[in-house]
Amino acid sequence: MPDPGIDAQTALHDPNLLLQAEGVTKTFPGVKALSGMRFDLRKGEVLALVGENGAGKSTLMKLLTGIYPLEEGRFWLEGEPLAVKNPKEAQERGLAIIHQEFNLMPDLTVAQNIFIGREPLTGGFFTRPRALEAQAKELIDRLGLPLDPSAKVATLTVAKQQMVEIAKALSYNARVLIMDEPTAALNDAEVEVLHDLIRRFVTPQTGVVYISHRMPELKRIADRVTVIRDGEYIDTMDMANATLDQVISRMVGRAIDTSARPENVRTDRPVLMRVENLSTKDVLRDVSFDLYEGEILGFAGLMGAGRTEVARAIVGADPRTSGTITLRGKVVNPRNAAEAARFGIGYLSEDRKRYGLMLGHAVSHNIAISSLADKFSRFGFVDDRAIAKAATQQRTNLRIKTPSVAQLVTNLSGGNQQKVVIARWLVKNSDVLIFDEPTRGIDVGAKDEIYHLLNRLASEGKSIIMISSELPEVLRLSHRIVVMSEGRLTGVLSAGEATQESIMALATHPDDDLPPASAADDADHATQEDLR
Amino acid sequence: MTLPATTPTTGVQVAKDPSARSTLLRRSLQQMLAFAGLIAIFIVFSIASPVVFPSYTNVIQILFSAVVIGLLALGSTLVIITGGIDLSVGTGMALCAVMAATFIVTWHLPVLLGVVLAILFGGLVGMVNGISVALLKLPPFIATLAMMMVASGLALVVSNKHPIYFDAGAYTDISTGTLIPGSNFPNAILVYAVAAVVAAVLLGRTLLGRYDLAIGSNLEATALSGVNVHKWTIIIYAVAGLFTGLAGVAISARLGSAQPATGQGYELYAIAAVVIGGTSLSGGKGSILGTVIGSLIIAVINNGLQIVSVPQEWQNVILGVVILLAVFADQFRKRT
Known part of the structure; x- marks a missing residue:
């Protein structure tokens, strides 16, 4: 260097x-x-x-x-x-930086927000509202922004709020x-x-x-x-x-390791779950796709493309404005995650600590939580021995590294915490597993283990939706790949035709002015085919 | 360099896991600490007043005085474990007492039926709290603060602002009578003991308890795990209300009357008992045994200070300091 x-x-x-x-x-x-x-x-x-x-x-x-x-x-x-x-x-x-997330106080006016901490004062204590507004007006006019300095920020559109941020940033020259x-x-x-x-x-x-x-x-x-x-x-x-x-x-x-490729890719599988015209208030627009039995369906896209929202809308964690979810030919449309779980759909969040685990509780409790009512209790009384037995079985099955299932989850590594959540849905006997960033926060060695586990679950007949922001991961595991951009589904690629380029082209071109996905880079495509 | 570690490193051999054991130890330590505190306080008062304080009669008196706050604290434990709070248990208790009197004295219902209805009425009050919290998404503090005022007002409305007196007999025996012939062991203590066991079983052995702990530990994760958290939150608040109803019966049976203008402030003593017992206000963990010990600590301190003639106003000061110490000890232990 x-x-x-x-x-x-x-x-x-x-x-x-x-x-x-x-x-x-x-x-x-x-x-x-x-x-x-x-x-x-x-x-x-x-x-x-x-x-x-x-x-x-x-x-x-x-x-x-x-x-x-x-x-x-x-x-x-x-x-x-x-x-x-x-x-x-x-x-x-x-240096003026405008972050994606705004840093504004919604109940204060535009002028108050721009000059927060630098208000004109009398005697170092009393505010001077008119001077403040004049100052703000001068700045806004100089920048040519269509803003009213006395308007409350909460009443503005997102675009105008952004202008306030910009005005604030530029007020420092x-x-x-x-x-x-x-x-x-x-x-x-x-x-x-x-x-x-x-x-x-x-x-x-x-x-x-x-x-x-x-x-x-x-x-x-x-x-x-x-x-x-x-x-x-x-x-x-x-x-x-x-x-x-x-x-x-x-x-x-990047050069990707092409030696590991999707396993058991087949085209003759029956449809297990069909999602049609899924929309939500803010993000999703008419997302439709099929999930086959025993397949790993990858979901690729850039941050904010709406992949997590698809998962949350399917299990009813977020309200849908339209859409039909059919499982084995029967319309299920779960209203909340409890119903989705009963139909056999399990969602494993990208943020395990926030949406997945009870960190201060035992491994066994975390594994049993979804199945307490239907598998581990009689007349409302919990059967702790059955829980310990099932949890210990899963510990062996998934090779969860914990000395005992009574261990608190917070003491486990990221990879083992992920396995605890997987165990939860296996115990529940769910057929559809929706993994959101299954290897986020997991170190490299453990990632491989999770990959093997996903392949094994699919070969055992589980249908897996895998949302991932890591293209090599998507390419390595997915039988088919759904690509999303700005809340819409922009393409479905088979394992054969998917390359980093074809995925990224679909993920970054929200407009339809792009070349067909498979033509993205034929040379590279061919190499990958040859390598298999 | 230190010596190479001699601990075996293979998976099989570490099965007896030191950290699992230490967490177990730590969990029981929390209760042991409260229990040790109770014993220590008891010994101090026994030294200060060797004849009166540790006498059988006085110990019974202490237990008897712990009943009402103890019952309220049982329900509050369940609510606090969800990460919530219930400020309505004090005036809710007064309202349930008035309802019991209305059923039994005004409407001439059989005592047993009246008692059951009064307890169920407490459950109804709790259910409304639960609905406010789970479905209307109100912060528990606000929802139950509002209920505290509603209950206090309703108690006055229903009773027409006058105490309602029970006939001495079956009803008052619930508190002051005795099932143990020839002793002066009041039934109230037995009622409390049974209620505590029921609460402990609920928390430790049933779905309600598991979901309670799970919701308090991580509401969103519990919901995404497929638990209907709204339904269970309502159930937990309603069950807490049943204990409020029972407390209303216990206090009115003891006084021989339903006093509509009472109850305010009891909720804070109940919360204090829960906190002294080691239940975390942030939810997700707690124990009934701890709460029972916490209730007893409050009763022992009040009783002991009276016996050694500390003025009433100083009793509150000391109780406040005990709460601070208890919570500080709990957090200190967690940090280290």
């Missing part, structure tokens, strides 16, 4: 650069989130930063704004070293504007307004870092695009010359 000291010298000598990163590395226990990451933002440009889920974009932003301490690597702002300790200091240095997925919640007209605002902000002295998954949008707003993959810098391209497929192939272009 180059000596950062030398880079510091070169940085000082390029007056065209606004913001630079070099050799930025961040390690979390067990994971390298960023490794030798770099990028440079020129004055007067919009730089798009793209990468898959978990590529390290957010970590980079958090390092830049001091939310995480910078341990390895360097940032420069106009040739000056930049190492801020907290977001406030970042703001004072001229920012030179660099960093936006994390700014258009995720906006409609097309609102996106245009936002892009106008960005174009007005960009002067020969300022620049914008624009993080987004939405490929078509980048063409319109970005000058250059930097691709991150697995925490590493991959490439930077001029947007004018780059095709979207090129960008995608850089995003996913």
Whole structure:
């Protein structure tokens, strides 16, 4: 790796650069989130930063704004070293960051929100509402925003709330504007307004870092695009010359281990569960698919595509606005997770600690909870011996590493906690298992074990929906792959035709202006076929 | 370097797991701590007043005085384990006492029927609390605060603001009579003992108890595990209400009258008993035995301080300090 000291010298000598990163590395226990990451933002440009889920974009932003301490690597702002300790200091240095989640107080006015903590005061104590409003109005007019300074934030649309965030960020005289997925919640007209605002902000002295998954949008707003993959810098391209497929192939272009492929893929299985026209109020739009007996159906898509929402809507954890769920030809439409469990549908959440486990309780209790009423009790009295027996059986069956089933779940590793949740649904004898990110927070060795377990469950006749943000995982296990984007199902790929590129193309092209999925990269496709 | 570890590392041999044992130990420690506290307090008072305090008559008196708060605390334990709270048990108890008097004195129903109806009425009050919490999604604090006021008002309305007196006999015997011939062991203590056993079985051996603990530990995970958490929350609040109803019977039988303007403040003593007994206000864990010990600690302190002639106002100060110490000891133990 180059000596950062030398880079510091070169940085000082390029007056065209606004913001630079070099050799930025961040390690979390067990994971390298960023490794030798770099990028440079020129004055007067919009730089798009793209990468898959978990590529390290957010970590980079958090390092830049001091939310995480910078341990390895360097940032420069106009040739000056930049190492801020907290977001406030970042703001004072001229970095404005707009997060996906807004940081506004809904019951305060626009003006109060923009100048929170910096209100004009009389005698250091009494507020001056009129001065505050005038100050806010001046800023809003200067930025050309359609905002009323005295309006309560809660009454504004999402797009206008975002404008408040932007006004607040720019009120610090920012030179660099960093936006994390700014258009995720906006409609097309609102996106245009936002892009106008960005174009007005960009002067020969300022620049914008624009993080987004939405490929078509980048063409319109970005000058250059930097691709991150697995925490590493991959490439930077001029947007004018780059095709979207090129960008995608850089995003996913890792070499994947093709030796492990889906097992027992067959096309002659009967349909077990049919989902038709599933919609929810906010996210899902007419999602329909079939789940076959004994198959692993992968669900791929970017963050926010609506995959978790599909699972929650199927089991009735979130209300459906439309949709029919048919199990073995019979309409079931579970109204809540209790009904879904009775029909034999089990949901294993991505967030095990929050939605899966009773951490302070015994392994056996966590395994038995779903089956207490129908398997482990008589006249309301719980049969602890039967619970211990069934739990011990599952401990052997799934090889849960715990000295005893009386152990508290909180003392188990992530992989073993996941097995406890799996055991719960096996004891319940569920036919449909919906795994949401089954290997999240699980270390590499244990991941393999979970993969084997999923294959085994499918071969034993369980039907599995596996939602995963890790493409290699999806490709390794799925018999078929459903791809989602922005609440819609954008394609179903067979194990044979699925590649990282074909999946990512479906996941990032919400509009229909894209090449057919299987044509994404024939060469690569062929190689994978040959390898099998 | 230290010596290489001699512990065997194969899966089979670590079957006798040290951490599982330590959690078991820790769990019983929680109760042992409260129990040790009870014994310690008892010894201190026995030294301060060697003749009167530890006498048979006084011990019976202590147990007798623990009954009402003890019964309320049993129900409160179940509710607090869900992560909730029930502020309505005090005035709810007064309302149930008035209802018992209405059934038995005003309507001339048989005593047994009146008692059963009064207890069921308590269950109804609890059920309304449960519906507010589970279906209307009100915070338990607010839902039961409102019920506390409603119950206090209804008790006055139903009784027309006057105490209702029972005839001495079958009804008052529930508290002050004795089933053990020739002794002066009051039935109230037996009623409390039976109720405590029932509560312990409910919590330890039944679906209700398991779901109670699960809901308090992680409501969302329990719901996604396929448990109908709304239904069970309502049931748990309703069962807690049954104990409130029983407390209403016990207190009115002891006084020989239903006093509509009483009850306020009892809910806080009940919560104090639960907390001293080691049940976590954040839910998910707790024990009936702990609550019984907690109720006894409160009764012993009140009784002992009276006997050694500490003025009433200081008794509350000391009780408050005991609550602080109990909760602090519990958290300190958890942190280390």
